Amino acid sequence: MQFTHDTEVALQSAAALVNTDVRHPADEDELLSVADLDDYIQEWGWTGRRARDRAELDEVRALRPRLASVWSLDERAVADFVNTLLLEASALPRLVKHDDFDWHFHATSDDAPLATRMAVEAAMAFADVVRAGELRRLRVCEADGCSDVHVDLSRNRSRRFCSTTCGNRMAAAAYRERQAAAD
Numbered sequence: 783m784q785f786t787h788d789t790e791v792a793l794q795s796a797a798a799l800v801n802t803d804v805r806h807p808a809d810e811d812e813l814l815s816v817a818d819l820d821d822y823i824q825e826w827g828w829t830g831r832r833a834r835d836r837a838e839l840d841e842v843r844a845l846r847p848r849l850a851s852v853w854s855l856d857e858r859a860v861a862d863f864v865n866t867l868l869l870e871a872s873a874l875p876r877l878v879k880h881d882d883f884d885w886h887f888h889a890t891s892d893d894a895p896l897a898t899r900m901a902v903e904a905a906m907a908f909a910d911v912v913r914a915g916e917l918r919r920l921r922v923c924e925a926d927g928c929s930d931v932h933v934d935l936s937r938n939r940s941r942r943f944c945s946t947t948c949g950n951r952m953a954a955a956a957y958r959e960r961q962a963a964a965d
Contacts, residue, residue, distance in 0.1 A: 785910055785935070788886035792907035793920075793933040795826040796849050799900065801944070803846040805929045813843055823896075829880065830892040830899055841897035849904055853920050853931045861912050867905035871898045875906070925952050 802812035802822065813819055819839050852860055873889035889902045911917055919934045925948035934941040943949040
């Protein structure tokens with residue numbers, strides 16, 4: 783199952799936003815300042831109005847645990863969550879074409895608050911995941927000591943780790959374990 787480009791970007795952006803939060807003791811919050819939020823916005827190509835103030839940052843930070851919950855919900859609960867987010871934002875889908883993106887959906891106005899736009903984009907992407915019966919693509923990293931979330935967009939649903947770093951760390955640990963057993 784391949785999702786549309788805007789769905790894939792929205793899913794990955796939501797996972798990246800969730801992972802900016804402290805998810806285990808070794809983590810540091812990666813969204814402490816408006817400048818941090820600016821970097822995230824630029825990395826993920828968010829468009830539309832920006833307040834660039836502490837209130838906007840606080841709204842986005844408050845969205846993180848709500849989005850994180852999706853990675854532990856069943857299909858019915860994700861559908862309910864999506865409906866709640868869309869209802870809270872009075873979302874009204876419309877087709878748009880901007881920047882380097884071809885036609886895709888936006889469900890809020892460009893001047894809606896940033897956190898609202900983020901919540902709705904994530905909700906629409908989660909809706910596509912539920913409709914496609916692909917909830918198992920929303921995963922938590924399997925590396926020891928990591929609880930970051932990721933979206934498995936591999937063809938055969940085989941991605942186990944949030945990053946190459948975690949994958950390499952686990953491969954090195956497995957290698958050391960095999961070497962110790964052989965000795």
